[in-house]
Amino acid sequence: MGFFDETFDLMAPNDRRVEGVAKVTGAGKYAAEYKVDGLCHAVLVGSTIAAGTIKNINVDNAKQVSGILDIVTHLNKPLVPGLADEAKIKEARLGLAIFHTDKIFFKGQPIAMVIAETLEDATYAASLITAEYEKTDAHVDFDAALKKVPLTPAGKERGNIETLNKATQTVEAEYNIKAEVHNPMEMHATIAEWKADDKLKLFDKNQGVNSVQRTFAKLFNIPTDNIEVISEFVGGGFGSGLRVWPHALACIMAAKQVKRPVKLMLTRPQMFYSVGYRPAAWQKIKLGANSDGKFVGIHHQAKNGTSVYENFNEGITRVTRLIYHFDNLKTEAATVPLNLSTPTWMRGPGDCTGDFAIESAIDELSYKLNMDPVALRMKNLALDKHPDNGMPWSTNYINECIEKGAQMIGWKDRKPAHSQTIDGDWSIGYGMAVGAWNAGRGNASAGIQMQKDGAIIVQTAMTDIGTGTGVSMQNIAHEQTGISKSKINIELGNSNLPPAPSQGGSNGLSSIGGAVVAAVSALKLKLAGYAAGQNEAYQNAAPADILLSDSGISLKTPNEQFISYAALWEKNNLDVLEVEASSGPGAERQKYAFCSSAAHFCKLRVNRKTGKVKLERMVTVADGGKIISEKAAANQMSGAAVGGIGMALMEEQQTDERLGTLVGNDFAGYHFPVNSDAPIIEVAFVNKPDPNINPQGSKGLGEVGIIGTAAAIANAIYNATGKRLRDLPITPDKVL
């Protein structure tokens, strides 16, 4: 693949993203950028009401536009076998059965699709399509709707929550978070081409090609292997690509309808209601501690928004059972159906929402107890075992994250009482919070192809959504083989390559790392097999005793028995040597619990006249096991921390209850942090391998960067001003 270009010798040249140069020079292709012969364009038409039934769709004017190939509605769509009837629709779990229903569930729901020779003609024709509806009541206001939905238990109750009434100090408060939208730079897009009646090729933006492949195999009732999905470069996902969305199906239907390859790319406004978002959330916490700071218990209630056609429970109270010891614990949850599209996982899903409430309440409690918030947390961390399932942690260094972060930010300079440091119109404060995430691992496969000159290509179907999967695979392959990085190329994001899980939930590297290690072992054994033909010392050699280099194979014995690859290739008449191996979780999961964690610290100033919050410093220290690529890992953490700034101070998907509309669904109306809103994020790692999670000892990092960030900022605002703000985003009007 050859991503390397020696003229781009950036910092840390030994830890460069394998795809970095291709991405920044534009050589790397995103889904919408592939050239396909005979390509035409599809544009979706959204409903103008938020709830009801389609009575009539008028496509006559649109049909007059030059270059129109076809217009698809629920009346004339090509039937998707997996959506043939109500039972099948349910089974498909696609959420919205696009063009297979006349029901409208949210504003913007696709009701028609124009397919034309050019994007311009398709867009113009789409603007001419009108529909008549029978309207029904629609509700998009989460705050109003949440009161109608009762809470139900979320997980087992522990101890007796009434004990909280005997605590020396308690905090009881409600927390509200507005919906947030992922909005990766690259908008979702699909190019679909039917190579035969039952053979499909897709260029698609997603976080898991195998999952896309399986979904469409089921929907079209064709063998999985008949579908090729390519997602080689992904310009950010944040969770929005973890499931298959209706627009991708629409594109495939369009290609079927016109018997030509079709491209469908969502517009930025469509991104706000087509590929999920972090749902709005309401929470109530009651937290108590004794005078020595020992937690007595917690009662955590949470509700999150969902759509009326699908139930998405974010799992907000999961994190309540992860970080601290609570002898008495009760968690309850509910989902609140709204006439909006279905939300989905977004960076630190559930946990970063729940963690904001818990970590805010703990901070509040620390002031009541007259205790340092760092000391209060240290006293209550569940460092020995998973507090819910009781299994011992394989490793958990959250305490070291806290200690290191406190030292880096200069926590000792923080004034324990609020509003103590004033600089003109500005009040200065410090805040901190922690976060954790159950560290997972899935079954993954990797392949290696070796050439006569010792160059290898390491392959997997896993996508790299910007997290650094590629460079991490290269680093692991280099460490395992000893072959120079310049001779290790990486291929990923293609369903023809060895299968792997989707990249999400901080599972990517944790899963694929073991597969790379296994593939290297397979390569060593295969090479040793050929070498044994020339030198019997290689017979029955174990992978650990086999050494590879840029030029050949040798043994870890006093006498190295070196044989060059060239000699092996010639002697055995080899071309490309290929191996493939799989690796996944095993018995260790019955013995240990696994978590990643992070501590977030910030120093900020609040303008007392304007309410502006200016972050001066942000420190984030994570336990992600062994760090495989420091640059990519630090990048994950700092990117997530900036996401946390957005969550804390800016991001808010507003809705209009009267019209059922999203308000400000573009980059002018939806505020998120830009560079001037964020300080340089100071990132550090504990960097101790977890000996049990996988062969490389790394734990996932994607989520913990954002879990706790918003609370750290809100807590610092309190330290600066004495204002306890429990509703996100904390915009200037709330600060004043």
Ligand code: MOS
């Ligand atoms: Mo993410 S929400 O793990 O893509």
